[in-house]
Amino acid sequence: MLFNPQEIKRRKNEMRPKNFVPMRITRSYRQTIEAQPDVIFPLLCPEREKEWLDGWDYDMVYSQSGLIEEGAVFSTQSQAEEDTIWIVTKHDEINRVVEFARCTPASRVCVQKIAVHPKDETSSYVDISYTFTAIFPGGNKFIESYTDEVFQNVMKFWELSMNHFIKTGTKLKK
Secondary structure, three states: OOOOHHHHHHHHHHOOOOOOOOEEEEEEEEEOOOOHHHHHHHHHHHHHHHHHHHOOOEEEEEEEEOOOOOOEEEEEOOOOOOEEEEEEEEEEOOOOEEEEEEOOOOOOEEEEEEEEEEEEOOOOEEEEEEEEEEOOOHHHHHHOOOOHHHHHHHHHHHHHHHHHHHHHHHOOOO
């Protein structure tokens, strides 16, 4: 039998102690991007992100178009962890909002929200939030290490990278 509920429960109990208390954090950042929302929003796609964000890579699991769309599923890899599985839960081109639910097994889940709003005639705000919830002790360790300083540095590089790409058409190297 492929699905054995007793085996799943046994493995879960080995990984998640009875006294486990999951941590949760939300980190938010507002970027200023030197372009109008209609230029920025299409770049918030796993395939398009490869064009402008150094170090970004992914594997598309399912997408009818091959690009971002509601219901698309893709995965990313990181060292020392299982692949993170991403699901696009919202892709609203009219209001320029995209949301993802993602799971890193044996660690954490995350809800990521991105909204693009005009700032003025030549620039836009990109509001980004991540809510991480530990589902196993490894998730608590991740949350403890994902300080506001770490998050700010990631967001600032993303902001610099997108602005660099919009201005030059090339990827900013780390």
